Amino acid sequence: MRRRLINSTLAVVLVVIAVFGVSLVIVETRTITSSAEESVESEALRLASIVDSRLIGGEPINPDILAEQSGTKRYARIEIPGRSPIEIGERPEGGVIEATAFGEENETVTVEVPRTSITDEVGRSLLIIGGVAVIAIIAAILLAVRQGNRLASPLTDLAETAERLGSGDPRPRHRRYGVPELDRVADVLDSSAERIARMLTAERRLAADASHQLRTPLTALSMRLEEISATDDPATVKEEASIALAQVERLTDVVQRLLTNSRDPRTGSAIVFDLDEVVKQQMAEWRSAYRSAGRALVCSGKQGMRAVGTPGAVAQVLAALIENSLMHGGGTVALRTRVTGNQAVIEVTDEGPGVPADLGARIFERSISGRNSTGIGLAVARDLAEADGGRLEMLQQHPPVFALFLSRVPRSRKDSPPTIR
Structure with missing residues (x-):
């Protein structure tokens, strides 16, 4: 050129x-x-x-x-x-x-x-x-060389930017050249780089969330299958198979929720459901793990509550809190249900040392952890809670108290979601 x-x-x-x-x-x-x-x-x-x-x-x-x-x-x-x-x-x-x-x-x-x-x-x-x-x-040649460099150098730079995007480096360069047409191309490339960066971030986040959220259900499913393979009692096999099928359904729901949140974190499929059923299911699923660790998992509070949300998402939030107490807490872990205003609240607390002071304000951020863990669980749990209009908060650091707030009634009777029993 x-x-x-x-x-x-x-x-x-x-x-x-x-x-x-x-x-x-x-x-x-x-x-x-x-x-x-x-x-x-x-x-x-x-x-x-x-x-x-x-x-x-x-x-x-x-x-x-x-x-x-x-x-x-x-x-x-x-x-x-x-x-x-x-x-x-x-x-x-x-x-x-x-x-x-x-x-x-x-x-x-x-x-x-x-x-x-x-x-x-x-x-x-x-x-x-x-x-x-x-x-x-001579003046014309010098002017042509100057203009050629002015046009050729930006084009070479834009080609390098496009090549970087193709090689997986989506960082925008934010360079402008004083030529409207070339600046327009640079704007498009920078916008594409930002979109690609967001897509890559979402993909990495989905992979990390899936790895973290599927680890516990898969472990529980593996334990059920081991129980089935180790027994000859048809009744035990039938019981364990039924539990394993329920866990597979919850696993499918987890995958669906992760995919949905990766596309649009604001998308929820909230329904009116029986909160006691979700709490009982989590108690049954985690009790053996706590028993193996020599610790207790107990439940108390108001019974018969109905809340608005996605049962699978609520189960995953409670699983994250219970697992967090198992890994980082100590003593007995207690789940307590209560009502405040038009909200149903599930609190999870333990007798451990609590959350360090330097992590209190950042405990729900990704990659923030007090020990050698991924730091993803609580962040994913908050995203799941907010996707259905709820919220997850830390009410107290010492001893630690985490609370999941859910709406008790639909927003409009005309658009009331279906009820499950």
Whole structure:
């Protein structure tokens, strides 16, 4: 592109120089020739006037006197009737420009100049015009190179940006070049980079959330399958298989919720459900893990509450809180249900040391953890709660108390979601 721009600019300049330069040379040559002819005619008339005045006054006429009085350095021939011709200067050889003037005493004055003087002057003019043309060509080349660099460098930079996007580096560069069209392309590339970065972030977040949220259900399912493989009692096999199927359904719900939240965290599928059923299911699922750790998991509070939300999402929130107490807390873990205003509240607390003071305000941020864990569980739990219009808060740091708030009634009776039992 740079070479094409230089060549095109140089071609335009050469055409302009050719058109205007030739015209200028023609005009200048004619002007110089015309000026030389006028000068010779003027010289002849002046000599004729001097000769007339001397003839009328009876003064002597000779070449030295005429040359001194007229100041001419050109060749001149004066012919006076009855006298010998008088010549001033040396007669030029070759082509000449001459002018003849006639005096009042019938004398004839002829002045000649060599055409080479005109040729020399035309040559000097041509040198000046040629110098100006060369300067114009050099300036045009420099300007074309500058413009080429101004356009080619941004294009190269934009190509590198596009290549970086294609190689998986979505960082926007926010560079502008002062050319509206190129700046528009840069804006589009930066917008694309930001969209790609958001998409990659969402994909990584989905992968991390899925890994964290599926770990516990898969472990529980594996334990159920081990129980089935280790027993020969048909009743036990049937019971464990039923529990395993329920866990598979919850696992499917977890996957669906993760995919839904990855597309739009505000999308929920809230219904009116029996809160006791979700609490009992989580108690049954985690009791064996607590028993293996030598700890207790208890439940108390108001019974028979109904709340608005997604049962699978609520179960995942409670699972995250219970698992968090198992990993980081101590002593007995208690689930307590209560009512405050038009909200149902499930509190999870334990007898451990609580949340460190430096983590209190950031406990729900991703990658924030008091120990060697992923720091994802509580962040995902808050997202799940907010997706259905609830909220997850830490009410107390020592001992730790986490509370899940859910609406007890639908927002509108006309649009009341279906009830499950």
